[in-house]
Amino acid sequence: xxxxxxxxxxxxxxxxxxxxxxxxxxxxxxxxxxxxxxxxxxxxxxxxxxxxxxxxxxxxxxxxxxxxxxxxxxxxxxxxxxxxxxxxxxxxxxxxxxxxxxxxxxxxxxxxxxxx
Numbered sequence: 574x575x576x577x578x579x580x581x582x583x584x585x586x587x588x589x590x591x592x593x594x595x596x597x598x599x600x601x602x603x604x605x606x607x608x609x610x611x612x613x614x615x616x617x618x619x620x621x622x623x624x625x626x627x628x629x630x631x632x633x634x635x636x637x638x639x640x641x642x643x644x645x646x647x648x649x650x651x652x653x654x655x656x657x658x659x660x661x662x663x664x665x666x667x668x669x670x671x672x673x674x675x676x677x678x679x680x681x682x683x684x685x686x687x688x689x
Contacts, residue, residue, distance in 0.1 A: 588651050589687065590623070593643035594680040602630075605676055616669050622656035623649050643679065654684060
């Protein structure tokens with residue numbers, strides 16, 4: 574389950590959340606990517622604490638013919654972890670989290686600060 578409570582509150586403007594995950598059993602790439610376009614991307618567009626999500630589908634590890642450990646990577650700009658947490662507390666966002674958690678597994682969320 575996604576929680577931002579434990580993230581260090583010392584940050585600069587336009588931090589990033591980097592989300593990495595795989596598809597849940599029974600979730601096809603086509604169905605998931607259609608859901609991204611119909612539900613996920615519009616959800617981010619409606620939020621004020623997050624912006625400019627960039628979605629990536631991975632293939633292999635560079636220089637190795639080995640499958641990448643995560644099928645999807647998403648990089649999202651955020652104003653502050655506190656604002657993300659406040660906005661995520663809304664009932665609509667909680668329903669969204671329940672929905673996406675039924676579609677993905679092995680999710681990891683990293684807070685990153687751009688340094689260069």
